[in-house]
Amino acid sequence: MYRKQVRRRRAVLALLIISSFALLTLTYGQRSGGLQRTVSAAFSPVQTVADRALKPARDLVNWFDETFDARGENKRLAEELEAVREQAVAGKAAVGENAELRKLLRLDRTGVLAASAYEPVTGRVIARSPTIWYATVTIDLGEGDGVRVDDPVISGAGLVGRIASVGGGSSQVTLLTDHTSAVTAKVVPQGVQGMIRPEVGDPEDLVLDFIDSSRKVGVGDAVVTAGWRAQDFASLFPPNLPVGEVTKASIDEQVASRQVQVRPYADMRNLDFVQVLTGGSR
């Protein structure tokens, strides 16, 4: 009797392990399957309710974390403000000049997106992956809102990621910090191009890889999307979307590894609302 029980338990355990491996083998690297779409669609309204109900508690816990951070950040921001103020004065002159030139070229449009066919749709983040290996969030926008796979996702600060899968009432966003993410970007004003990739485990750090080591990049330089287009192929992201700023750019690193460190403008850890750029030309 006892032996029979042990045998049955072993069989159940083996079945569960085999099922896990089978699922992993069948679904790894694939887009969302039927099961995932169904479960995701069924739970989407519950997740939205849970998200709203738990917001006050979440804000309270995050307040402690942010207060702790703010003490150290205050000094750094004061120094940054000084530098930015100087840049702003120079920038104002450049903006005026730019507007004049655009008028002359009949390209009088404002904003990064105005020149493209993208239509931004605002959504709320309703869930987030618990593990650092998958930097993904779920948003409350689905097919009905015009969202499609690979649509770029931005926050008020800059590029956040792209749509990985779309369901009836929700979608999954792969963040820039996910290990599967890669975005072609350029450093402005130098125009040095490279590939933005994450560093797994560090949501505050990105790596701009494969850069041209002959053109130097400095700390504080802005990184924006490259938005390339070649015949029938084009980048998923429109050009000039802000991505982040260069935080570490030693000569050794640029020459030997052909890479610099970039801090994303968007705070990937505290996303509440995002915009999906729908209807782009793909």
Next chain:
Amino acid sequence: MIVTPKILARLAAIAVGGVLLQLSFFSRVELFHVSPDVLPALVVALGLLGGSMTGAGAGFSIGLLVDCLLVQALGATSLVLLGTGYLAGLVRERFEIHGTLAPPLLCAGGTLFAGLAFAAVQLLLGVDAPISGLLARDIALKCVYAFFLGWPIYLGVRRVLRPALVEEPRVRRRRQPTVLGT
């Protein structure tokens, strides 16, 4: 543990509630830049109370639900949590667990195991991006959070599953009789 349809429904409610709470609350709060992960602790609690089979089954189901809701590769989280729950159940079956510190310590241990196992699964599947040293800090802090959250999780799960638990009567230590006049 005696598993009846009612108890199965309670187990399902614990699993769904735990996953929703994790994805909508714990994953989105941070202390020292790290979010707590209560799912390994929840699976450990279920394993400790229900045994290795309950732990393994619960771990597999919770992992599958997480993978479905986040549209990740199915099976990875299931495999890791299955192992976590099974090991927690084995600990309960092989050793006598007494003392109030045992459940939170095992929850922290289970979270450490889950963190390392998940890293191993991901590395086996192939990660193109460089890996930061901060990953170690993430796993370590998650264990600390699991230690502090482990006790309330264990008590909560025990309360919900109480009708199904076969509780051993507590052995009360007898007081030595006082001998007068010696």
